[in-house]
Amino acid sequence: MVESFPMKKVIDDQGNLVMASERELIDQDLVQTAYYHMYRIRTFDKKAKSLQRQGRIGTYPPFEGQEAAQVGSALALGEEDWLFPTYRDHGAMLTFGANMTRTFLYWNGRLEGCVPPDGKRIFPAAVPIATQLLHATGASWAEKRKGTKNIAIAYFGDGATSEGDFHEGLNFASVFQTPTIFFNQNNGYAISVPFERQMNSKTIAQKGIAYEIPSVRVDGNDFFAVYFEMQKAVNRARNGEGPTLIEAVTWRTGAHTTADDPTKYRPKELGQDIVDPIVRFERFMKNEGFWDEDFAANIHQEVEKEIEAAVKEMESYPKANVEDIFDHVFAELPNQLASQKDTYLQLLRGK
Amino acid sequence: MTSNMTETKIATKNITLIQAINDGMKTVLERDETTLILGEDVGKNGGVFRATDGLQEIFGDDRVIDTPLSESGIIGTSIGLAVNGMKPIAEIQFMGFIYPAYDQIMTHASRIRMRTMGRFSVPMVIRAPYGAGVRAPEIHSDSAESLFTHMPGIKVVCPATPYDAKGLLIAAVEDPDPVLYMEPMHSYRSFREEVPTDYYTIEIGKGKRRIEGEDVTLITWGAMVPLVEKVAKQAKENGISCEVIDLRTLYPIDEGLIAESVKKTGRAVVIHEAPRTGGLGNDIVSIINDTSFLYLKAPIERVTGFDVPVPFSSLENHYLPTPERILKGIEKVINF
Numbered sequence: 001m002v003e004s005f006p007m008k009k010v011i012d013d014q015g016n017l018v019m020a021s022e023r024e025l026i027d028q029d030l031v032q033t034a035y036y037h038m039y040r041i042r043t044f045d046k047k048a049k050s051l052q053r054q055g056r057i058g059t060y061p062p063f064e065g066q067e068a069a070q071v072g073s074a075l076a077l078g079e080e081d082w083l084f085p086t087y088r089d090h091g092a093m094l095t096f097g098a099n100m101t102r103t104f105l106y107w108n109g110r111l112e113g114c115v116p117p118d119g120k121r122i123f124p125a126a127v128p129i130a131t132q133l134l135h136a137t138g139a140s141w142a143e144k145r146k147g148t149k150n151i152a153i154a155y156f157g158d159g160a161t162s163e164g165d166f167h168e169g170l171n172f173a174s175v176f177q178t179p180t181i182f183f184n185q186n187n188g189y190a191i192s193v194p195f196e197r198q199m200n201s202k203t204i205a206q207k208g209i210a211y212e213i214p215s216v217r218v219d220g221n222d223f224f225a226v227y228f229e230m231q232k233a234v235n236r237a238r239n240g241e242g243p244t245l246i247e248a249v250t251w252r253t254g255a256h257t258t259a260d261d262p263t264k265y266r267p268k269e270l271g272q273d274i275v276d277p278i279v280r281f282e283r284f285m286k287n288e289g290f291w292d293e294d295f296a297a298n299i300h301q302e303v304e305k306e307i308e309a310a311v312k313e314m315e316s317y318p319k320a321n322v323e324d325i326f327d328h329v330f331a332e333l334p335n336q337l338a339s340q341k342d343t344y345l346q347l348l349r350g351k
Numbered sequence: 352m353t354s355n356m357t358e359t360k361i362a363t364k365n366i367t368l369i370q371a372i373n374d375g376m377k378t379v380l381e382r383d384e385t386t387l388i389l390g391e392d393v394g395k396n397g398g399v400f401r402a403t404d405g406l407q408e409i410f411g412d413d414r415v416i417d418t419p420l421s422e423s424g425i426i427g428t429s430i431g432l433a434v435n436g437m438k439p440i441a442e443i444q445f446m447g448f449i450y451p452a453y454d455q456i457m458t459h460a461s462r463i464r465m466r467t468m469g470r471f472s473v474p475m476v477i478r479a480p481y482g483a484g485v486r487a488p489e490i491h492s493d494s495a496e497s498l499f500t501h502m503p504g505i506k507v508v509c510p511a512t513p514y515d516a517k518g519l520l521i522a523a524v525e526d527p528d529p530v531l532y533m534e535p536m537h538s539y540r541s542f543r544e545e546v547p548t549d550y551y552t553i554e555i556g557k558g559k560r561r562i563e564g565e566d567v568t569l570i571t572w573g574a575m576v577p578l579v580e581k582v583a584k585q586a587k588e589n590g591i592s593c594e595v596i597d598l599r600t601l602y603p604i605d606e607g608l609i610a611e612s613v614k615k616t617g618r619a620v621v622i623h624e625a626p627r628t629g630g631l632g633n634d635i636v637s638i639i640n641d642t643s644f645l646y647l648k649a650p651i652e653r654v655t656g657f658d659v660p661v662p663f664s665s666l667e668n669h670y671l672p673t674p675e676r677i678l679k680g681i682e683k684v685i686n687f
Binding site for chain 2: 127143335
């Protein structure tokens with residue numbers, strides 16, 4: 001089965017083009033945009049980890065190592081498309097237009113962190129596993145009913161394929177031919193359980209066969225491989241050709257969350273041979289004449305500034321409002337809840 | 352509404368509860384293009400109880416949708432549809448089959464408005480036939496309302512009559528938040544009532560006094576309502592005047608109606624068919640405690656199902672509250 005789903009690559013670990021034919025699809029703008037976003041979310045991720053260690057935000061699930069998968073997928077989306085992320089996809093969300101201050105706020109326990117910028121169709125991160133596959137199917141089904149060309153993407157990990165909702169989501173999407181992209185980041189581990197214990201199948205892509213959903217396996221650390229396969233899936237979906245399953249094989253460099261210690265379950269030498277996706281991309285830029293010291297220095301500076309500003313804004317954000325725990329549960333507060341709220345607020349106000 | 356009906360001669364039909372549900376869905380599908388029906392066997396077959404009978408013929412298989420056999424799939428995709436401008440009416444074939452979808456309802460449908468401070472919301476209706484007493488196979492007879500009244504972010508309604516069934520269904524579709532609409536399977540075809548052919552709503556959160564009385568308040572809902580009404584009439588013959596309250600909405604409960612009645616009668620019996628421990632009856636006891644404790648002349652009685660899985664059909668009548676058990680509860684509070 002694994003032979004039917006060869007891992008698609010555009011560049012190798014040394015940043016050399018594997019397929020010369022792809023070269024003409026690559027221009028300066030794409031390269032610089034990709035590099036900017038990967039560098040930006042990597043720096044965000046590092047900052048978030050450091051803030052957590054200093055006690056300035058709560059538990060945080062790093063996505064380091066998955067930048068090519070997240071940026072390559074998110075950049076292929078259109079303004080009006082829907083994005084249904086997991087808690088490890090803030091890189092994709094930021095690339096698609098989520099607000100950075102609010103992203104920090106989310107990891108600091110603030111509701112505001114789930115509210116996307118106006119008009120942005122970014123769903124709050126799914127914390128249960130695989131549930132969001134059905135939401136993406138439903139939301140893209142609604143787009144199909146409205147007669148638009150908009151699509152939805154659902155992000156999920158290797159562990160999610162063991163859940164019932166993975167099956168139900170793919171099956172619904174297949175039966176109703178919804179414009180949905182099921183974007184799997186196979187990062188090797190679901191907390192402590194390795195891919196081999198998660199399933200006996202050799203690939204995730206092969207699971208698409210059962211649903212007659214076109215599927216593809218890509219090197220998730222190769223930005224171009226992800227981006228080009230995503231573009232194909234996006235076009236198919238927009239043209240009414242239904243869902244696609246993409247398995248992006250990547251690697252979770254760090255821990256499951258800042259509360260997790262992978263040395264307890266993951267052999268130290270594992271993953272040491274994996275070339276970092278950003279290093280690989282920089283090698284490509286240098287090999288192919290895209291590297292520009294000034295450009296790189298400028299973005300590094302720009303990103304530092306943006307992140308510092310976002311952290312500052314997060315830390316000086318108005319205090320969380322206790323009324324928010326009551327006011328958004330229903331469109332209108334039912335009497336019972338209104339009386340619980342009043343009683344508690346009176347207590348707080350010392351009455 | 353009922354009294355106006357006779358004055359202004361609103362067109363009505365004499366129909367059963369299940370026909371009223373069908374008529375309610377037809378009414379909303381005609382009025383609002385974004386409403387959809389999703390479920391197992393709801394299309395061509397018209398539902399296993401015929402709740403959606405004939406609707407696919409009128410509205411097409413694009414709006415009355417036979418889904419795969421997949422409860423989490425039905426609810427999960429309905430969430431996505433609702434978030435993106437549709438109004439799904441999702442049928443769960445029997446309430447006992449809702450459990451695979453519990454995760455979707457608990458972790459998403461009920462909390463998306465809260466999580467996004469109102470940016471996204473899930474205006475959907477989940478219909479589920481519930482209750483025992485129809486000699487159905489195993490798992491087909493559960494009364495799981497407490498699992499949902501305990502769940503923040505979803506409303507729960509449960510009509511007892513054809514008139515309320517249509518009005519509450521339309522109100523549930525109009526509601527901006529998810530509503531679980533429990534259908535008393537036992538009452539689907541047991542009696543008829545005049546039901547307006549037009550669009551009307553019953554306010555969610557409002558119960559109804561079915562019988563006025565002085566000595567004791569009987570509080571119940573759904574399939575227990577006709578039974579409790581019958582018992583109230585029997586008690587009357589024994590000289591006990593019972594007030595019967597049909598809650599109609601289980602969350603948010605009409606606390607005012609309960610308090611008003613108990614303050615008058617000073618006694619209460621709560622009747623429900625779900626298991627006793629953790630049952631909604633306990634919340635009603637608490638409401639009385641909070642609102643009318645000093646008016647009580649006797650401890651409140653609960654007549655409920657037992658803390659057992661609904662028995663197989665040969666024994667299910669022992670599980671359901673019977674007239675004898677309810678009468679005994681009434682006598683206990685009267686003779687305290």
